[in-house]
Amino acid sequence: MNGQLTIAMPKGRIFTEAVELLRNAGFNLPPEFDDSRKLIIDVEEENFRFILAKPMDVATYVEHGVADLGIAGKDVLLEEERDVYELLDLKISGCYLAVAGLPDTKMNDVAPKIATKYPNIAAAYFREQGEQVEIIKLNGSIELAPLIGLADRIVDIVSTGRTLKENGLVEYETITNVTSRLIVNPVSYRIKDERISELIKRLDKVI
């Protein structure tokens, strides 16, 4: 064993599933994990420190080494391209990234507009398709953009498909599947290899 492990956890959707996975792997996480506003939770018994961050920021904490490990959606990892290693596909919080828009509509011929929370992923996708587009970055309610004429298409997460359906939108293409991943800071991986390998082994058994 070599020292405490700091793990950056994403608040929100992924959190509950990630906590369940860690508990299934035999880690004793106290009730604070079920109902608390604390942003740092120490679990002395396991020699873990958990920090609770916005999902989009998890890889930033890990890249800067203030967290050894983190749990982040593949969408965030593709969008941000942080200097971290991906260790495990945790197979939780599954969804996918898709291109969607109003049914039976063609994209504008000249610089069609794409609204998205994922400007880098969207730009790379349309570049690969050989299509020149204008990316419009939004922070949420992406489905609104084609409805009020801000964009021809959106690139966004689809899970149940309910948001698209209830807003009269259809999916045009799937870009990539998304699940949450365990990521590690490259230096921590070298220095704390024993503890990290042990964690991977225990998680791997319950995924």
Ligand SMILES: Nc1ncnc2c1ncn2[C@@H]1O[C@H](COP(=O)(O)OP(=O)(O)OP(=O)(O)O)[C@@H](O)[C@H]1O
């Ligand atoms: N239906 C879904 N919509 C969005 N993200 C999802 C969905 N299902 C799973 N995910 C995963 O959850 C992560 C986002 O979690 P969450 O929705 O809690 O945060 P967020 O929307 O990015 O945060 P906020 O809206 O507070 O800025 C994504 O990065 C993705 O990997």
Ligand SMILES: O=P(O)(O)OC[C@H]1O[C@H](OP(=O)(O)OP(=O)(O)O)[C@H](O)[C@@H]1O
């Ligand atoms: O296919 P579904 O199950 O309907 O899920 C997909 C929706 O969920 C997310 O939005 P979120 O709820 O995070 O709200 P946001 O608009 O603030 O991003 C995502 O951006 C989609 O809008």
